[in-house]
Amino acid sequence: MEGDVQKEKIPGHTKQDALAARSKSLEQQGNVLSSAKVYLSGPMDFVASRTEEKRTGWRTRVGQFMREYGTEVRDPWNKPVVVGMPHYGKEDEFSTNKRYTWTYEDSEQGDRIRSDLCGEFWATLHTDLRMVDTSDFLIAYCPTNIYSVGTVHEIVMARLQNKPVLFVSPPVSFPSLDRLEAHLESASDGEGQRLLTALANEAPLRPNPSGIPSMWYMALLDGHYFFDGFGFAAYAERFGWEPNALDEREEAFPPKRPLLPYLEKLNRSIPKRYDPEQDAYVENADWLIFGGSDTE
Structure with missing residues:
Protein backbone atom coordinates (compact mmCIF):
# COMPACT_ATOMS: atom_id res chain seq x y z
CA MET A 1 0.00 0.00 0.00
CA GLU A 2 1.03 3.58 -0.64
CA GLY A 3 2.85 5.06 2.33
CA ASP A 4 4.05 1.69 3.59
CA VAL A 5 7.73 1.56 4.25
CA GLN A 6 9.38 -1.29 2.41
CA LYS A 7 12.00 -2.89 4.62
CA GLU A 8 14.75 -4.37 2.53
CA LYS A 9 17.34 -6.73 3.88
CA ILE A 10 20.71 -5.26 3.08
CA PRO A 11 23.06 -8.05 1.99
CA GLY A 12 25.91 -8.62 4.40
CA HIS A 13 24.33 -6.67 7.25
CA THR A 14 22.74 -9.37 9.42
CA LYS A 15 24.09 -10.12 12.88
CA GLN A 16 25.55 -13.40 11.64
CA ASP A 17 27.27 -11.53 8.79
CA ALA A 18 28.79 -9.09 11.25
CA LEU A 19 29.91 -11.90 13.53
CA ALA A 20 31.36 -13.82 10.60
CA ALA A 21 33.34 -10.74 9.59
CA ARG A 22 34.53 -10.45 13.19
CA SER A 23 35.64 -14.07 13.24
CA LYS A 24 37.43 -13.77 9.89
CA SER A 25 39.25 -10.63 11.04
CA LEU A 26 40.37 -12.26 14.30
CA GLU A 27 41.46 -15.42 12.50
CA GLN A 28 43.63 -13.36 10.17
CA VAL A 168 34.89 -27.94 33.65
CA SER A 169 33.00 -30.77 35.37
CA PRO A 170 35.52 -33.57 36.00
CA PRO A 171 34.73 -37.19 36.79
CA VAL A 172 34.39 -37.73 40.54
CA SER A 173 35.41 -41.00 42.17
CA PHE A 174 36.54 -42.15 45.61
CA PRO A 175 39.18 -44.85 45.08
CA SER A 176 40.20 -44.88 48.75
CA LEU A 177 36.57 -45.43 49.71
CA ASP A 178 36.35 -48.32 47.24
CA ARG A 179 39.54 -49.88 48.64
CA LEU A 180 38.32 -49.51 52.22
CA GLU A 181 35.00 -51.10 51.30
CA ALA A 182 36.82 -54.05 49.69
CA HIS A 183 39.11 -54.37 52.71
CA LEU A 184 36.21 -54.47 55.18
CA GLU A 185 34.38 -57.01 53.04
CA SER A 186 37.43 -59.28 52.81
CA ALA A 187 37.86 -59.01 56.58
CA SER A 188 34.17 -59.83 57.13
CA ASP A 189 33.93 -56.68 59.25
CA GLY A 190 30.17 -56.19 59.33
CA GLU A 191 30.25 -53.30 61.81
CA GLY A 192 32.93 -51.52 59.78
CA GLN A 193 30.87 -51.95 56.61
CA ARG A 194 27.79 -50.55 58.34
CA LEU A 195 29.71 -47.51 59.58
CA LEU A 196 31.23 -46.95 56.15
CA THR A 197 27.81 -47.02 54.49
CA ALA A 198 26.50 -44.56 57.07
CA LEU A 199 29.50 -42.28 56.50
CA ALA A 200 29.03 -42.35 52.71
CA ASN A 201 25.41 -41.27 53.18
CA GLU A 202 26.19 -38.59 55.76
CA ALA A 203 29.06 -36.97 53.85
CA PRO A 204 27.55 -37.52 51.20
CA LEU A 205 30.06 -39.35 49.01
CA ARG A 206 28.42 -39.50 45.59
CA PRO A 207 30.57 -40.84 42.75
Whole structure:
Protein backbone atom coordinates (compact mmCIF):
# COMPACT_ATOMS: atom_id res chain seq x y z
CA MET A 1 0.00 0.00 0.00
CA GLU A 2 1.03 3.58 -0.64
CA GLY A 3 2.85 5.06 2.33
CA ASP A 4 4.05 1.69 3.59
CA VAL A 5 7.73 1.56 4.25
CA GLN A 6 9.38 -1.29 2.41
CA LYS A 7 12.00 -2.89 4.62
CA GLU A 8 14.75 -4.37 2.53
CA LYS A 9 17.34 -6.73 3.88
CA ILE A 10 20.71 -5.26 3.08
CA PRO A 11 23.06 -8.05 1.99
CA GLY A 12 25.91 -8.62 4.40
CA HIS A 13 24.33 -6.67 7.25
CA THR A 14 22.74 -9.37 9.42
CA LYS A 15 24.09 -10.12 12.88
CA GLN A 16 25.55 -13.40 11.64
CA ASP A 17 27.27 -11.53 8.79
CA ALA A 18 28.79 -9.09 11.25
CA LEU A 19 29.91 -11.90 13.53
CA ALA A 20 31.36 -13.82 10.60
CA ALA A 21 33.34 -10.74 9.59
CA ARG A 22 34.53 -10.45 13.19
CA SER A 23 35.64 -14.07 13.24
CA LYS A 24 37.43 -13.77 9.89
CA SER A 25 39.25 -10.63 11.04
CA LEU A 26 40.37 -12.26 14.30
CA GLU A 27 41.46 -15.42 12.50
CA GLN A 28 43.63 -13.36 10.17
CA GLN A 29 44.98 -11.34 13.08
CA GLY A 30 45.59 -14.31 15.41
CA ASN A 31 46.40 -14.06 19.12
CA VAL A 32 42.72 -13.65 19.95
CA LEU A 33 43.36 -14.06 23.69
CA SER A 34 46.10 -11.43 23.89
CA SER A 35 43.52 -8.70 24.62
CA ALA A 36 41.23 -10.84 26.78
CA LYS A 37 40.58 -10.85 30.51
CA VAL A 38 39.56 -14.11 32.17
CA TYR A 39 38.23 -14.80 35.67
CA LEU A 40 38.95 -18.19 37.28
CA SER A 41 35.88 -19.33 39.19
CA GLY A 42 35.60 -22.38 41.43
CA PRO A 43 35.46 -23.70 45.00
CA MET A 44 37.77 -22.15 47.60
CA ASP A 45 36.27 -22.55 51.07
CA PHE A 46 35.71 -26.31 51.13
CA VAL A 47 38.67 -27.63 49.15
CA ALA A 48 40.84 -30.23 50.91
CA SER A 49 43.67 -27.76 51.53
CA ARG A 50 43.45 -24.04 50.82
CA THR A 51 47.25 -23.77 51.07
CA GLU A 52 47.90 -26.48 48.47
CA GLU A 53 45.05 -25.28 46.25
CA LYS A 54 46.51 -21.79 46.17
CA ARG A 55 50.04 -23.06 45.52
CA THR A 56 49.57 -25.89 43.01
CA GLY A 57 45.85 -26.02 42.20
CA TRP A 58 44.12 -25.73 38.86
CA ARG A 59 44.05 -21.91 38.95
CA THR A 60 47.84 -21.77 39.20
CA ARG A 61 48.24 -23.99 36.14
CA VAL A 62 45.51 -22.43 34.02
CA GLY A 63 46.72 -18.95 34.94
CA GLN A 64 50.23 -19.84 33.80
CA PHE A 65 48.82 -21.30 30.57
CA MET A 66 46.68 -18.24 29.82
CA ARG A 67 49.41 -15.70 30.53
CA GLU A 68 51.53 -17.30 27.82
CA TYR A 69 48.95 -15.99 25.36
CA GLY A 70 49.00 -12.52 26.89
CA THR A 71 45.66 -12.95 28.64
CA GLU A 72 45.03 -10.92 31.80
CA VAL A 73 44.13 -13.43 34.51
CA ARG A 74 41.75 -12.54 37.36
CA ASP A 75 42.43 -15.03 40.16
CA PRO A 76 40.46 -14.72 43.44
CA TRP A 77 43.45 -16.21 45.29
CA ASN A 78 45.44 -13.18 44.14
CA LYS A 79 43.04 -10.27 44.10
CA PRO A 80 44.09 -6.93 42.60
CA VAL A 81 44.87 -4.06 44.93
CA VAL A 82 41.97 -1.63 45.36
CA VAL A 83 43.29 1.91 45.01
CA GLY A 84 43.26 3.61 48.40
CA MET A 85 42.28 0.36 50.20
CA PRO A 86 45.18 -2.10 49.71
CA HIS A 87 43.73 -4.76 52.04
CA TYR A 88 40.12 -4.54 50.85
CA GLY A 89 38.62 -7.94 50.01
CA LYS A 90 41.84 -9.88 50.57
CA GLU A 91 41.55 -13.49 51.75
CA ASP A 92 44.06 -15.32 53.91
CA GLU A 93 43.97 -17.89 56.70
CA PHE A 94 43.56 -15.14 59.29
CA SER A 95 40.53 -13.61 57.59
CA THR A 96 38.81 -16.92 56.81
CA ASN A 97 39.36 -18.20 60.36
CA LYS A 98 37.26 -15.29 61.62
CA ARG A 99 34.15 -17.14 60.49
CA TYR A 100 34.64 -19.61 63.34
CA THR A 101 33.46 -16.85 65.68
CA TRP A 102 30.00 -17.15 64.05
CA THR A 103 27.18 -17.70 66.52
CA TYR A 104 23.41 -18.22 66.51
CA GLU A 105 23.13 -16.70 69.97
CA ASP A 106 19.79 -14.87 70.09
CA SER A 107 20.98 -11.69 71.78
CA GLU A 108 22.41 -8.26 71.05
CA GLN A 109 25.90 -9.75 71.30
CA GLY A 110 24.95 -12.45 68.77
CA ASP A 111 23.50 -9.83 66.41
CA ARG A 112 26.70 -7.79 66.69
CA ILE A 113 28.96 -10.76 65.88
CA ARG A 114 26.88 -11.80 62.87
CA SER A 115 26.68 -8.24 61.60
CA ASP A 116 30.45 -7.77 61.90
CA LEU A 117 31.17 -11.01 60.01
CA CYS A 118 28.68 -10.22 57.24
CA GLY A 119 30.33 -6.84 56.79
CA GLU A 120 33.80 -8.39 56.89
CA PHE A 121 33.11 -10.85 54.08
CA TRP A 122 31.07 -8.43 51.98
CA ALA A 123 34.37 -6.91 50.83
CA THR A 124 35.48 -10.29 49.45
CA LEU A 125 32.21 -10.83 47.58
CA HIS A 126 32.32 -7.25 46.27
CA THR A 127 35.87 -7.64 44.94
CA ASP A 128 35.28 -11.04 43.32
CA LEU A 129 32.10 -9.90 41.57
CA ARG A 130 33.85 -6.79 40.28
CA MET A 131 36.54 -9.04 38.80
CA VAL A 132 33.81 -11.08 37.10
CA ASP A 133 32.16 -7.90 35.87
CA THR A 134 35.36 -6.59 34.25
CA SER A 135 36.37 -9.91 32.63
CA ASP A 136 35.58 -11.01 29.07
CA PHE A 137 34.92 -14.64 29.96
CA LEU A 138 35.07 -17.13 32.84
CA ILE A 139 36.69 -20.50 33.34
CA ALA A 140 34.77 -22.37 36.04
CA TYR A 141 35.90 -25.60 37.72
CA CYS A 142 32.93 -27.33 39.33
CA PRO A 143 33.48 -30.89 40.62
CA THR A 144 30.17 -32.17 41.95
CA ASN A 145 31.65 -33.32 45.27
CA ILE A 146 32.72 -29.87 46.55
CA TYR A 147 30.24 -27.45 48.08
CA SER A 148 30.46 -23.99 46.56
CA VAL A 149 28.21 -20.92 46.64
CA GLY A 150 30.30 -18.05 45.25
CA THR A 151 30.98 -20.03 42.07
CA VAL A 152 27.26 -20.25 41.26
CA HIS A 153 26.83 -16.53 41.92
CA GLU A 154 29.74 -15.68 39.62
CA ILE A 155 28.52 -17.94 36.81
CA VAL A 156 24.99 -16.54 36.96
CA MET A 157 26.31 -12.98 36.93
CA ALA A 158 28.49 -13.73 33.90
CA ARG A 159 25.62 -15.34 31.98
CA LEU A 160 23.31 -12.42 32.75
CA GLN A 161 25.88 -10.38 30.81
CA ASN A 162 26.04 -13.05 28.05
CA LYS A 163 29.67 -13.79 28.82
CA PRO A 164 31.07 -17.20 27.87
CA VAL A 165 31.61 -19.52 30.83
CA LEU A 166 33.94 -22.42 30.02
CA PHE A 167 32.73 -25.01 32.51
CA VAL A 168 34.89 -27.94 33.65
CA SER A 169 33.00 -30.77 35.37
CA PRO A 170 35.52 -33.57 36.00
CA PRO A 171 34.73 -37.19 36.79
CA VAL A 172 34.39 -37.73 40.54
CA SER A 173 35.41 -41.00 42.17
CA PHE A 174 36.54 -42.15 45.61
CA PRO A 175 39.18 -44.85 45.08
CA SER A 176 40.20 -44.88 48.75
CA LEU A 177 36.57 -45.43 49.71
CA ASP A 178 36.35 -48.32 47.24
CA ARG A 179 39.54 -49.88 48.64
CA LEU A 180 38.32 -49.51 52.22
CA GLU A 181 35.00 -51.10 51.30
CA ALA A 182 36.82 -54.05 49.69
CA HIS A 183 39.11 -54.37 52.71
CA LEU A 184 36.21 -54.47 55.18
CA GLU A 185 34.38 -57.01 53.04
CA SER A 186 37.43 -59.28 52.81
CA ALA A 187 37.86 -59.01 56.58
CA SER A 188 34.17 -59.83 57.13
CA ASP A 189 33.93 -56.68 59.25
CA GLY A 190 30.17 -56.19 59.33
CA GLU A 191 30.25 -53.30 61.81
CA GLY A 192 32.93 -51.52 59.78
CA GLN A 193 30.87 -51.95 56.61
CA ARG A 194 27.79 -50.55 58.34
CA LEU A 195 29.71 -47.51 59.58
CA LEU A 196 31.23 -46.95 56.15
CA THR A 197 27.81 -47.02 54.49
CA ALA A 198 26.50 -44.56 57.07
CA LEU A 199 29.50 -42.28 56.50
CA ALA A 200 29.03 -42.35 52.71
CA ASN A 201 25.41 -41.27 53.18
CA GLU A 202 26.19 -38.59 55.76
CA ALA A 203 29.06 -36.97 53.85
CA PRO A 204 27.55 -37.52 51.20
CA LEU A 205 30.06 -39.35 49.01
CA ARG A 206 28.42 -39.50 45.59
CA PRO A 207 30.57 -40.84 42.75
CA ASN A 208 30.08 -39.15 39.39
CA PRO A 209 32.45 -41.05 37.10
CA SER A 210 31.02 -39.43 33.96
CA GLY A 211 31.41 -35.89 35.31
CA ILE A 212 27.76 -35.11 34.58
CA PRO A 213 27.09 -31.49 35.63
CA SER A 214 24.10 -30.25 37.58
CA MET A 215 20.96 -29.95 35.46
CA TRP A 216 20.78 -26.32 36.57
CA TYR A 217 24.12 -25.65 34.90
CA MET A 218 22.91 -27.49 31.78
CA ALA A 219 20.05 -25.00 31.52
CA LEU A 220 22.20 -22.01 32.39
CA LEU A 221 25.07 -22.56 29.94
CA ASP A 222 25.40 -23.24 26.24
CA GLY A 223 26.18 -26.89 25.47
CA HIS A 224 29.34 -25.76 23.68
CA TYR A 225 30.90 -24.61 26.97
CA PHE A 226 31.18 -27.92 28.85
CA PHE A 227 34.45 -29.83 29.37
CA ASP A 228 35.30 -32.94 31.40
CA GLY A 229 38.87 -31.98 32.26
CA PHE A 230 41.82 -29.75 31.44
CA GLY A 231 44.21 -32.05 29.56
CA PHE A 232 47.19 -31.12 31.75
CA ALA A 233 49.35 -34.10 30.70
CA ALA A 234 50.06 -32.71 27.22
CA TYR A 235 51.48 -29.49 28.71
CA ALA A 236 53.15 -30.70 31.94
CA GLU A 237 56.69 -30.80 30.57
CA ARG A 238 56.34 -27.46 28.80
CA PHE A 239 55.27 -25.68 31.98
CA GLY A 240 57.22 -27.76 34.50
CA TRP A 241 54.16 -28.90 36.43
CA GLU A 242 54.89 -31.36 39.23
CA PRO A 243 52.46 -34.32 39.35
CA ASN A 244 49.61 -33.97 41.83
CA ALA A 245 46.03 -35.13 42.41
CA LEU A 246 44.81 -33.29 39.31
CA ASP A 247 47.04 -35.48 37.16
CA GLU A 248 46.02 -38.67 38.97
CA ARG A 249 42.38 -37.92 38.22
CA GLU A 250 43.02 -37.20 34.54
CA GLU A 251 45.18 -40.31 34.23
CA ALA A 252 42.37 -42.43 35.67
CA PHE A 253 39.75 -40.62 33.57
CA PRO A 254 41.39 -39.19 30.42
CA PRO A 255 39.33 -36.14 29.36
CA LYS A 256 37.25 -36.64 26.23
CA ARG A 257 36.83 -32.90 25.81
CA PRO A 258 39.77 -31.14 27.53
CA LEU A 259 39.78 -27.38 28.03
CA LEU A 260 43.41 -26.44 27.30
CA PRO A 261 43.43 -27.61 23.65
CA TYR A 262 40.16 -25.69 23.19
CA LEU A 263 41.85 -22.55 24.50
CA GLU A 264 44.69 -23.04 22.03
CA LYS A 265 42.15 -23.14 19.19
CA LEU A 266 40.30 -20.16 20.66
CA ASN A 267 43.51 -18.13 20.48
CA ARG A 268 43.48 -18.69 16.71
CA SER A 269 39.79 -18.08 16.01
CA ILE A 270 36.38 -17.78 17.68
CA PRO A 271 34.72 -21.23 17.57
CA LYS A 272 31.17 -21.54 16.29
CA ARG A 273 28.36 -22.90 18.45
CA TYR A 274 25.70 -25.45 17.60
CA ASP A 275 22.21 -23.98 17.22
CA PRO A 276 19.57 -26.71 17.77
CA GLU A 277 16.82 -24.65 16.10
CA GLN A 278 18.81 -24.37 12.88
CA ASP A 279 20.52 -27.74 13.34
CA ALA A 280 23.72 -26.05 12.25
CA TYR A 281 26.84 -24.39 13.59
CA VAL A 282 26.55 -20.61 13.76
CA GLU A 283 28.70 -17.69 14.81
CA ASN A 284 28.92 -17.23 18.59
CA ALA A 285 27.72 -13.81 19.72
CA ASP A 286 28.85 -14.35 23.32
CA TRP A 287 32.48 -13.62 22.53
CA LEU A 288 33.03 -9.89 22.94
CA ILE A 289 36.68 -9.19 23.70
CA PHE A 290 37.37 -5.53 24.28
CA GLY A 291 40.59 -3.98 23.03
CA GLY A 292 41.62 -0.35 23.15
CA SER A 293 39.38 2.67 22.70
CA ASP A 294 38.18 3.41 19.16
CA THR A 295 39.59 6.92 19.61
CA GLU A 296 43.13 5.65 20.03
